[in-house]
Amino acid sequence: MKHTRGRRTRTVFAVATVAAVLATSACSIDVDSQSDNSGTEGSMLVAADNGSPTFEKNFNPFSTSKRVTATYMYEPLQVVNTLDGKSTPFLATGAEQVDAETLIYTIREGVTWSDGTEFTPADVLFTFNLMKEVPALDNKGVWQHIESLEVEGNTVVFHLLAEDVPATSIIDQQLIVPEHIWADVEDPLTFTNEDPIATGPYVLGDFTPNQYTLTKNADYWQADKVAVEELILPAANSQLDVVNNGYDWAYAFITDVEGTWVNANSDFNKYWFPPGGTIALVPNLTKAPYNDVNFREGLSLALDREKIADDAEQGYVDAAGQSGLLLPNQEAWLSDDLPDGGEIAQDTDAALAAFEAAGYTMDGDQLVDASGTQVAINIMTANGYTDWLQGLQTVQSQLGAVGIDVTLSQPQPAAYQESLGAGDFDMAITGFGGTGSVFQDMNLLLNSEFATPLGTTTTGNFGRFSDPATDALLAELKASTDEDEQKDIAAELQQTVYDELPVISMFYGGLWGLYSDENYTGWPSEDNPYAPPNTYNSTPLLILTNLEKAN
Structure with missing residues (x-):
C-alpha cells in the first residue's frame, strides 16, 4: 500500500492519553482566580478518587471497585513507568532473568507492614498462590505466565510456562498483601478490607462518605523520600472544584486548560498531557x-x-x-x-x-x-x-x-x-x-x-x-x-x-495531569518524564516518593 505523508501543522504542549480514561466531558467553566486550598500545612488536596456520588469503604487491592488510593498503600515488586516501560524496584530490589523461562526476584529487607509485622518473601509467595487458588483475584493474568514459584532464601523464583520475557513486567506490577492478615480472610473476593495493612508510604486516616485522608506511614521503608504528610481526597471533583479550590494534583480533562486551570494560579499551576x-x-x-x-x-x-x-x-x-x-x-x-x-x-x-x-x-x-x-x-x-x-x-x-x-x-x-x-x-x-x-x-x-x-x-x-x-x-x-x-x-x-x-x-x-508547584515541587513533566502524571495504578508511588516541599 502506498500512503502519502501527513504534515503536522503544530506541536501541542503535550501529547495525549490512555484509552479507558480519555473519554471526558468538555464543559466551559468560569474561573475564580482566588485559590482556596483548605488543607493544613503538609497536606495535599488531590482529585484522584471520585465518589458515585459518595465513597464506599473498599481498600481490597484485588477488587475492581476498590478505592483508587489502595495503590498508594499496597506496593508491587517493581513499579513500571508506562511511558517507557522501565521498572523501579519497590518490594523487590530487582529481578534477574536467568533465562527466558526463569525469573528470580530479590526481596527487599528491612520492610515492615503498617501494623509492625515484618514483610518477608513468604508474603510474596502467599499473594501469588492466593491468586492461583482464587483465579478471580488475578486481574493482571499473572497465572497465564507462571507454572510455579518458590522461596529460596531471600529470593522468590518464578518458573514460567514457556519462554516468556515480557512476563517480567506483568509479575512486577502485582500488589503484595500480608499473609498474616489475608490467610484468615474467608472470601478475599468480597472482602472490603476497611482497615488496610500495607507496606506503602500512606495509611488510611479519617474516612467519611464525602471525603477521606491518607496519612504518612512513619515506618515506611523510604519515609525520608515522602514529603507530603497527608493526602486529602474529596468525593466531588468537578472542573469547578479543581480550578477554584486550590488543588495540588488532579487527573482531569479541562476545557481551555490555559484559561482555566493555569489562569487560576498562573505562578504555580501547570499541566502535562503525555x-x-x-x-x-x-x-x-x-x-x-x-x-x-x-x-x-x-x-x-x-x-x-x-x-x-x-x-x-x-x-x-x-x-x-x-x-x-x-x-x-x-x-x-x-x-x-x-x-x-x-x-x-x-x-x-x-x-x-x-x-x-x-x-x-x-x-x-x-x-x-x-x-x-x-x-x-x-x-x-x-x-x-x-x-x-x-x-x-x-x-x-x-x-x-x-x-x-x-x-x-x-x-x-x-x-x-x-x-x-x-x-x-x-x-x-x-x-x-x-x-x-x-x-x-x-x-x-x-x-x-x-x-x-x-x-x-x-x-x-x-x-x-x-x-x-x-x-x-x-x-x-x-x-x-x-x-x-x-x-x-x-x-x-x-x-x-x-x-x-x-x-x-x-x-x-x-493523560490529563494537572499540578501546582505552590506547595510541592518535583512533578513529572515533559522535561522529566520519570512517571506518567495519572493519579491511579501504582505509578503515583514514583511521584509521591519524588516530591519535595516548596521553598
Whole structure:
C-alpha cells in the first residue's frame, strides 16, 4: 500500500492519553482566580478518587471497585513507568532473568507492614498462590505466565510456562498483601478490607462518605523520600472544584486548560498531557465489507487525522500514525521501513481507488456496491464519552464526503464494553496500547488467541484479526532476550499493522495531569518524564516518593 505523508501543522504542549480514561466531558467553566486550598500545612488536596456520588469503604487491592488510593498503600515488586516501560524496584530490589523461562526476584529487607509485622518473601509467595487458588483475584493474568514459584532464601523464583520475557513486567506490577492478615480472610473476593495493612508510604486516616485522608506511614521503608504528610481526597471533583479550590494534583480533562486551570494560579499551576494510548477505529473483521483490506484502506485514506484529533481533544493531542506504536514514547522501536514513519495523510483520490478495488464506486454523491446500494456503516462509541463522540462526528463528515452513510450508536458504557468484547458491532472506537511494553501492546492488538467466536467475550483484538504468521512473530518476540532481535521482530509487526489495518489509528489519547508547584515541587513533566502524571495504578508511588516541599 502506498500512503502519502501527513504534515503536522503544530506541536501541542503535550501529547495525549490512555484509552479507558480519555473519554471526558468538555464543559466551559468560569474561573475564580482566588485559590482556596483548605488543607493544613503538609497536606495535599488531590482529585484522584471520585465518589458515585459518595465513597464506599473498599481498600481490597484485588477488587475492581476498590478505592483508587489502595495503590498508594499496597506496593508491587517493581513499579513500571508506562511511558517507557522501565521498572523501579519497590518490594523487590530487582529481578534477574536467568533465562527466558526463569525469573528470580530479590526481596527487599528491612520492610515492615503498617501494623509492625515484618514483610518477608513468604508474603510474596502467599499473594501469588492466593491468586492461583482464587483465579478471580488475578486481574493482571499473572497465572497465564507462571507454572510455579518458590522461596529460596531471600529470593522468590518464578518458573514460567514457556519462554516468556515480557512476563517480567506483568509479575512486577502485582500488589503484595500480608499473609498474616489475608490467610484468615474467608472470601478475599468480597472482602472490603476497611482497615488496610500495607507496606506503602500512606495509611488510611479519617474516612467519611464525602471525603477521606491518607496519612504518612512513619515506618515506611523510604519515609525520608515522602514529603507530603497527608493526602486529602474529596468525593466531588468537578472542573469547578479543581480550578477554584486550590488543588495540588488532579487527573482531569479541562476545557481551555490555559484559561482555566493555569489562569487560576498562573505562578504555580501547570499541566502535562503525555500520550497514554492510541485511539482508533476497530473494524469487525468477521463481517463484510470490513474483512476486505482494500475497503479498510479506503476508510483510512479518507480520514484527516489532524482535524479528528483537534476536534476530539481541543488541540491537546497529536494525530496518530499507523505503526501500532505509541509515539513518541516508543520512538526507539519505530521501523525505518514504514513510509513517513507510519503517518497517513488524507487522500480522497487514493481512497476512492481503494474502494474501487474492493468493489465500490461513486454514483453521484454516493459510494455504492455493484447493485447500486449505498455503503452504510455504523460506528459504536460509549454514551457520555463526549470527546470520542466529537471525533466521530468529524469521521462521519469525512466519510460522508466520499459517499458513505455513517450512523453513530451510543450504548451506555457497560453495554458498549459488553458489545465490544463480544464482537457485536460493525466498527467501534476504542483505545489500545499504553502498557509500556511493545510486546504487550502488539499482543493485545494482534494475537489470534483473543479472536474468540462472536458472542463470546475477549479482552483484546476486538476486531478478531487472525493471521498465523503474525502469531508466529508474536511468539518469537515473546521468547527473545536480544533487544536487536526484538526490534527486528517488532518492525515486522508494525508492517502488519500498517498494511493490514486491523485498526485504523486516529490520535494519541492524553493523560490529563494537572499540578501546582505552590506547595510541592518535583512533578513529572515533559522535561522529566520519570512517571506518567495519572493519579491511579501504582505509578503515583514514583511521584509521591519524588516530591519535595516548596521553598
